[in-house]
Ligand code: HEM
């Protein structure tokens with residue numbers, strides 16, 4: 045019995061019990077459904093073992109949407125609790141747990157997955173490649189991320205959620221003040237997903253550097269591919285820092301090391317530094333791909349080539365470098381002294397310059413363009429003003445002296461939501477709508493999509509602008525309630541209304557997906573937006589080998605030139621095509637990582653040993669395996685091609 | 693599979709070239725990993741609480757011995773790759789085995805060193821300094837251990853399959869890894885031990 049006690053929730057509530065039941069029922073329903081419809085084989089063959097970047101992208105997408113739902117429910121609960129003074133909906137412990145899981149789920153498991161989803165689907169197509177450099181590792185990346193996400197979410201019903209914030213500062217996150225296993229979940233689930241992300245970073249750098257279509261020089265890459273390259277470089281150099289920090293945090297909690305403790309020489313601020321050395325680059329990992337998406341969409345729907353291509357690239361490079369030297373702005377108040385604070389103030393404010401350059405480039409692209417107000421374009425246009433407000437308030441926060449006033453108030457919360465939501469969430473929704481027809485062969489309904497856009501953009505403003513005011517008035521972040529006399533009530537009620545509007549917007553999107561799946565026309569050709577880059581040059585649905593013959597390119601808008609300027613993309617003859625084999629190992633290995641993580645979290649050492657041995661066996665299997673891939677015969681390629689052409 | 697015979701065997705296939713570039717980038721990530729460990733170590737170096745400090749526990753003899761073992765092994769793995777380029781399987785395997793044996797010897801001395809530290813009262817949980825020291829050294833040691841297993845796998849494959857684009861590619865990448873561990877060790881030797889003993 046004693047063994048099982050550790051799995052109990054230390055601070056239960058009816059919501060948690062209801063979730064346990066709901067999760068149990070959903071699992072049973074999935075298992076029963078798969079069995080009843082005899083889909084286990086299909087699931088295994090077509091999805092769990094796939095190494096196809098398009099399918100992996102779609103699996104990332106589905107997971108990201110699931111996590112968006114989880115994080116969104118957390119958000120609504122928080123806003124509901126704060127809507128009125130002295131509300132009793134959540135107690136302080138539950139409120140702490142919810143803002144922690146909200147932050148982690150949204151950043152690590154939702155936003156990261158969403159951008160990696162789009163990178164996976166789009167980048168190989170944009171550069172005219174058949175897959176990524178290491179398809180098998182790509183599958184491993186996804187499954188590690190997925191297992192990490194599932195493990196983290198399990199904390200809600202087994203053992204208790206973490207409650208020391210998504211930043212998990214020590215000593216709060218140490219055993220003394222966070223005795224439940226919640227913070228173990230934090231340390232280990234993020235570690236597993238982070239390793240997956242690091243592998244993605246390496247994989248995509250090699251893919252983009254080495255597998256571009258003939259003629260596509262670096263300065264002729266589409267802007268989204270450029271942003272993906274830079275993002276993956278940041279990933280590769282920032283994530284190892286997180287790996288080390290999490291490992292140290294884990295050891296402090298499980299093995300009694302003294303890295304971040306308050307006695308025996310430990311240094312709690314070391315955690316804060318390491319966390320933000322990763323954490324600030326992380327926000328640019330999220331927002332740079334979004335910039336890439338906007339560049340594609342704005343030039344497509346303004347019917348003009350992107351203004352200032354070179355300065356777009358240069359500004360991203362500068363942002364990526366600066367992003368590593370600003371981390372101290374997250375704790376100006378922690379006593380580094382005026383000199384250090386001033387230096388980091390300057391570097392922080394400097395980031396606004398390249399960011400501003402990008403904003404102006406988009407504006408100049410729009411200037412005199414013939415603009416089509418499609419849903420992706422509306423998100424892009426909504427992004428520009430809202431993001432600018434978020435960015436300008438960032439510069440305010442970046443002034444270290446003033447930050448003593450703003451720090452850890454709702455003002456900060458308003459800042460980062462007003463950069464992350466238009467910067468990342470709008471971009472993902474825009475990108476999703478934009479590439480949806482390439483992924484699924486039909487378009488999302490524009491009219492319903494516009495309703496969603498208005499709810500989401502107005503909802504964002506209504507939810508977060510009031511926080512500037514209540515924050516300046518002194519409302520602290522991460523407080524579970526406040527008294528009537530503070531006068532914060534009105535602003536928080538307004539925020540709640542905005543949050544509900546946002547939620548309605550997302551429900552409309554879900555309805556749109558349902559509606560369009562049922563009613564949208566399947567007869568849309570392969571280029572429904574009249575777009576400019578290579579992903580639109582292949583068929584819809586995209587055949588597994590992407591391009592029957594590899595395109596030849598001589599500008600950054602090769603597909604546009606092939607449509608309107610007589611450039612010939614496909615010169616080669618059809619040949620047989622070499623493709624990588626599917627493999628179940630990435631899935632199995634990641635499942636073992638799940639067991640490993642779970643055993644670590646609960647200090648079940650026998651489980652640790654067994655799963656580690658299993659992981660080593662997988663690695664050994666991989667080392668000895670002879671895998672030369674397979675060939676799709678010429679006849680088969682010809683057959684697929686004529687079918688797809690006929691289907692248009 | 694298309695092979696480019698103007699290149700050394702390990703570079704001859706497209707996938708082989710991708711693997712090598714990918715591994716270089718991976719080494720970049722590893723540099724960040726060890727860089728973070730070093731930065732943390734230097735931050736915590738003087739914070740040994742009531743436990744012993746570095747100067748009190750470091751011993752030059754075993755450390756020097758480890759350095760010689762690892763440096764030599766880096767040299768022999770270079771010879772192994774050279775032999776591979778000359779298509780001399782026997783020499784390649786001999787140097788490879790010597791490399792792995794030296795790696796194993798290094799590891800044994802390191803384990804001795806660890807027991808010595810624990811004996812001296814600088815166990816993992818004693819102070820921030822001892823935690824950082826043992827974690828940094830341990831991470832390097834873990835890399836060597838994984839390298840030993842990996843090297844054995846590759847050795848078996850070379851023995852069984854001879855030099856193919858795949859086995860040559862794997863051996864070459866292994867040598868990159870091994871050299872990298874050597875570089876890390878040189879940093880450990882200079883900035884943890886020598887500096888700590890001064
Ligand atoms: C012009 C560019 C920007 C500047 C100058 C800036 C500045 C700052 C500063 C100084 C803080 C810390 C404030 C405090 O804790 O008192 C902060 C927090 C934050 N920023 Fe920004 N920022 C910028 C852009 C962005 C972007 C583009 C994102 C994300 C896409 C972002 C996400 C965040 C997040 C998540 C936090 C809060 C982290 C936390 O404490 O939980 N920022 N920003």
Ligand SMILES: [Cu+2]
Pocket residue numbers: 323324327370371373374
């Ligand atoms: Cu920052």
